[in-house]
Amino acid sequence: MNLFARPHYVSxxxxxxxxxxAAKPTLEAEQRQGRxxxxxxxxxxGFNAGANAxxxxxxPYVYQTEPSLR
Incomplete structure (x- = not known):
């Protein structure tokens, strides 16, 4: 027997x-509908290919501004 085993433990x-x-038996079906x-x-x-194209x-450096012409 394992020394650390907790028989019949439920978190x-x-x-x-x-x-x-048990209180709401339709819960899983409602979750599936929401998903x-x-x-x-x-x-x-086709949309994904167009978006990728x-x-x-x-x-490379997002915050670098364009060089200003003086």
Whole structure:
């Protein structure tokens, strides 16, 4: 037996999540719907290719101003 083993230990965070899921059984389905709204979208490869083609290289030193003509 492991000297540091804690039999039947459940952390406070796990207890909270389990009680939340028990109180609201539709929670996981609602989370999936919210994720689908914001993240699970089809990728428009044509738009991405156009955006990459239009990209302008950054100057080596961003804060350097153009030399002024005197």
């Amino acid at each position: 406070d965070a796990t207890q909270f999540i389990d009680s939340l899921k 689908a709204l914001l993240w699970d979208r089809p990728v428009d490869r 239009a990209r302008v290289d950054q100057k």
